[in-house]
Amino acid sequence: xxxxxxxxxxxxxxxxxxxxxxxxxxxxxxxxxxxxxxxxxxxxxxxxxxxxxxxxxxxxxxxxxxxxxxxxxxxxxxxxxxxxxxxxxxxxxxxxxxxxxxxxxxxxxxxxxxxxxxxxxxxxxxxxxxxxxxxxxxxxxxxxxxxxxxxxxxxxxxxxxxxxxxxxxxxxxxxxxxxxxxxxxxxxxxxxxxxxxxxxxxxxxxxxxxxxxxxxxxxxxxxxxxxxxxxxxxxxxxxxxxxxxxxxxxxxxxxxxxxxxxxxxxxxxxxxxxxxxxxxxxxxxxxxxxxxxxxxxxxxxxxxxxxxxxxxxxxxxxxxxxxxxxxxxxxxxxxxxxxxxxxxxxxxxxxxxxxxxxxxxxxxxxxxxxxxxxxxxxxxxxxxxxxxxxxxxxxxx
Numbered sequence: 001x002x003x004x005x006x007x008x009x010x011x012x013x014x015x016x017x018x019x020x021x022x023x024x025x026x027x028x029x030x031x032x033x034x035x036x037x038x039x040x041x042x043x044x045x046x047x048x049x050x051x052x053x054x055x056x057x058x059x060x061x062x063x064x065x066x067x068x069x070x071x072x073x074x075x076x077x078x079x080x081x082x083x084x085x086x087x088x089x090x091x092x093x094x095x096x097x098x099x100x101x102x103x104x105x106x107x108x109x110x111x112x113x114x115x116x117x118x119x120x121x122x123x124x125x126x127x128x129x130x131x132x133x134x135x136x137x138x139x140x141x142x143x144x145x146x147x148x149x150x151x152x153x154x155x156x157x158x159x160x161x162x163x164x165x166x167x168x169x170x171x172x173x174x175x176x177x178x179x180x181x182x183x184x185x186x187x188x189x190x191x192x193x194x195x196x197x198x199x200x201x202x203x204x205x206x207x208x209x210x211x212x213x214x215x216x217x218x219x220x221x222x223x224x225x226x227x228x229x230x231x232x233x234x235x236x237x238x239x240x241x242x243x244x245x246x247x248x249x250x251x252x253x254x255x256x257x258x259x260x261x262x263x264x265x266x267x268x269x270x271x272x273x274x275x276x277x278x279x280x281x282x283x284x285x286x287x288x289x290x291x292x293x294x295x296x297x298x299x300x301x302x303x304x305x306x307x308x309x310x311x312x313x314x315x316x317x318x319x320x321x322x323x324x325x326x327x328x329x330x331x332x333x334x335x336x337x338x339x340x341x342x343x344x345x346x347x348x349x350x351x352x353x354x355x356x357x358x359x360x361x362x363x364x365x366x367x368x369x370x371x372x373x374x375x376x377x378x379x380x381x382x383x384x385x386x387x388x389x390x391x392x393x394x395x396x397x
Contacts, residue, residue, distance in 0.1 A: 022057060024049070025048065028078065029046060032046055034072050034075075034076065038109050039112055041378055050393070050394065057087050070108060075089065076089050116305070120305055121367060122234065123233055123255065124174075124232070125171060125268065126372045129226075132230045136162075136263070136264040137262065137264060139156065140246075148259075149236070150236070150252060153241075153250055153251070157246045159243070159246075159264065160245070162240045162243050164243055165240065169267055169268070170235045170238050170258050170263070171233060171265050174232060174233050176229075177191070177309070178192075178228070192386075195230075228309075231307070236254025238258075239252060278321050280321055288308060289308065290384060292306065293307075293384065299360075300377055300384050305375070305376055306363055306375050306377065306384060307374055308365070310390070311370045311371040311373050312369065313370050316368040316373050319365065320365045322363050323391050325357035330353070332352055333350070333352070361378070363375040
């Protein structure tokens with residue numbers, strides 16, 4: 001019995017993918033047995049040069065319940081129907097193969113490794129400038145300790161509507177995102193400022209402008225760059241045990257100790273989609289870039305996480321794919337137009353040349369916010385870095 005790997009729930013999605021020519025890998029197998037730990041992206045990569053196009057070649061069997069599920073042991077076969085490639089799953093092989101009896105069934109495989117994205121489905125939060133200004137905050141800890149943890153009490157202001165028993169998130173401010181796309185001087189695009197206590201802890205090029213600058217030159221329109229959001233990371237969960245000003249919170253489970261100045265957020269009700277449908281946007285927004293990378297200084301690669309400067313306001317949804325390109329440097333042509341040469345004076349517009357952008361890899365969005373989204377790196381030839389440019393996933397040159 002044949003079974004589809006992923007149900008094509010949206011006809012328009014399939015038609016959009018089919019608009020691009022499907023390319024099979026030269027070394028693709030005729031059959032593949034699904035292994036524990038496989039993801040749909042891994043399997044698609046064995047057959048396709050552009051794995052994000054997999055929805056166009058899965059062949060559905062309408063007689064099967066939940067045809068979008070496949071399990072370890074299923075056999076995926078490449079067949080041709082009307083001259084077009086199709087991938088089908090023969091799950092009867094799995095059922096009839098000798099195996100040890102299990103009390104619980106194997107879980108179906110997922111599009112992505114959920115353990116790689118799970119922390120980013122819960123712990124980081126991105127809030128707008130307006131919401132950030134009104135967030136409650138920790139004013140002091142029990143016995144005015146600098147740091148406190150699970151089982152201790154802490155005190156929060158700005159929680160006028162809190163009720164006893166409410167669960168909240170205590171989060172620490174990490175980054176500020178500023179829109180410098182209209183900057184008259186300096187770097188353009190979205191800048192990520194690292195937020196920490198004490199300017200000396202943060203390099204000058206990574207910290208926000210000083211209060212003196214903000215209250216003088218920063219008030220001029222040319223330097224008044226809009227803040228598009230703040231990124232916070234969950235430190236701990238807490239429960240309101242006494243309402244008031246300040247409210248008393250009892251700290252529960254946590255990843256970090258709580259300190260004065262931490263912010264209080266409602267528990268996020270975000271529910272991740274069980275399956276992500278890789279697909280391209282009809283029109284890729286201009287000026288899309290990689291904002292930040294996680295757990296790395298130089299760059300990130302396979303199954304690591306990046307933040308991009310596009311969000312739901314730009315039409316971003318879970319599953320949207322992008323190719324990331326390293327912007328080409330502008331260099332001086334010292335071979336034909338060396339300094340102080342006649343050629344340089346006669347053709348000043350040809351002295352400098354901008355090198356082509358270099359393909360780095362592909363990313364897929366799994367959690368969008370209004371102006372910023374988190375994406376996972378799925379493949380590539382180079383490390384993906386901050387300020388890499390985003391384009392259509394079909395483009396690799």
